[in-house]
Amino acid sequence: SLSPWAVLVLTLVLVGLRAPCVVSRQPNFIVILADDVGWGDLGANWAETKETPHLDQLAAEGTRFVDFHSAASTCSPSRASLLTGRLGLRNGVTHNFAISSLGGLPLNETTLAEVLREAGYTTGAIGKWHLGHHGRHHPNSRGFDYYFGIPYSHDMGCTDTPGYNLPPCPPCPRHGTAAREARKDCYTEVALPLFENVTIVQQPVELGTLATRYAEEAARFIQRASDSGRPFFLYLALAHMHVPLTPPLPPAPGRGIYGASLSEMDALVGRIKEVADSHGKGNTLLWFAGDNGPWAQKCELAGRLGPFVGAWQRQRGGSSAKQTTWEGGHRVPALVYWPGRVPARRTSHALLSVLDIFPTLVALAGAALPPSRRFDGLDVSPVLFGWSDVGHKVLLHPNSGAAGKVGEIEALRLAQYKAFYTTGGATACDGSTGPAERGGAPLIFNLERDLQEQEPLDVASGEYQAVLPAISRAYTQALQDIATDKVSVADYSQDPAAVPCCDARHAGCRCRGARGAHGGDGATLGPHGEKRTPQLCL
DSSP states (O other): OOOOOEEEEHHHHHHHHHHHOOOSOEEEEEEEEEEEEOOOGGGTOOOOSSOOOOHHHHHHHOOOOEEEESSSSSSHHHHHHHHHOOOOOSSSSSSSSTBBBBSSSOOOOOHHHHHHTHHHHHOEEEEOOOOSSGGGGGGGGOOOEEEESSSOOOOBBBOOOOOSSOOOOOOOTTTOOOOOOOOTOOOOOEEEEEEEETEEESSSSSSGGHHHHHHHHHHHHHHHHHHHHHOOEEEEEEESSSOOOOOOOOOOTTTTHHHHHHHHHHHHHHHHHHHHHHTTTTEEEEEEESSSSHHHGGGGOOOOOOOOHHHHHTTTTTTTTTTOOOOOOOOOOOEEEEEEOOOTOOOOOOOOOGGHHHHHHHHTTTTTOOSOOOOOOOOHHHHHHTTTOOSSEEEEEOOOOOSSTTTTTTEEEEEEEEEEEEEBBBBTTSOOOEEEOOSSOOOOETTTTTOOOOOOOOSSSSHHHHHHHHHHHHHHHHHHHHHSSSOOOOOBBBOOGGGGOOOSGGGGGGOOOBBBBBBBTTEEEEETEEEEEEOOOO
């Protein structure tokens, strides 16, 4: 018979097998950030959407967050907040950088990649950067061992086969072509560059193969990291959706160009999940989210808002999506997949933000937050693991270009209540804009019964009077906290010399003879044996 000590040991082993597992090794992290994706672009969120079977499967095998928000409603500020865990008023990034920007995310801000690399991680960024590309603002100088992608949005440069845009943009110039008139919102003179680390490997980019290239480079990065035996952090910032790339196939009837592009994005995410699982299912946390809401002025080339239509603003003109502080501007789809750790088929209503990715991954890696600064994000690992469904008590929404001063806190969320101190609409499909309006008393909506933000509370009502003191107190405390923090200031100055240029002797900075990142005349071999063109941009 077993001795009492043997029985005790056996009991502890059996109990341990049933208890929630503790992370015994540092997990891998993949953060996939979609560009200008609507909350309703995810089929799991919105039944009308049929183009996202892989993302819907990810939701079925993980946890879906339905009250998840970007930290700003436009590209650069949202990405800066993801990588720092801090709002733009703290990290200095309040609006977008240009192709000729000298600056970027301030160098005294510490990125998630820098913290994780210090903790032993191999770090890689693939896709859209948009946080400065000149000098030390390049991803390779901000904590990423490897970078492959476009340094800003894929419509911020011409290509030989332009993607879809509204209005459409012309192809890149070639030697011998007549000078053309400039087109509004089109970059006609400088071709779109593709980087591998600090080298331009293709200019102009072939948009039709970009999704495939990103998937291939992500798979290579994961393989190299796995071979090294080190944990990895991959930040995959997709070109999708923004304005659609050139789809490899004509759109199917009824789906349109946007639907075909959404399908392409969905397949890309499915491929990344497949690759991650093949290197040990349960070793990798995958976090999918959007950087902000749809770009409404692009009409049928913009995404679906779901129920978050910002009806109050729409009645007054302008869009209530990207660039605005209406729900459609910042409420984004979000999924977390981590087999064996994050519950499957769960829907969380916790109030969460892109800001939470930084402190959560730092905690899961066993690392410490950078000192001497305050963070707007929270470690929400208890929410991910299903132990809690409580997120932020208060969430701040900065102006991202629609109305008022950029970066300024214009709206605030407290429980189910959303208070607007300034309202305004971005440019809508019909060309209208909603002018900034700032009144004395804030406009307050109860999102629990008014997701459409249609009917603000009557200022004379008992509900308004009951919640106003708590909202006013939270707003004042938030502004005081930021004012007394160590804040950064971004350099937004521009110089034509900062524009990435493969070869200034050729029209549009074209790489002479380059037919792709792994081929072309005069290409040389890179560190992994691949061919590349040798021109440096920095």
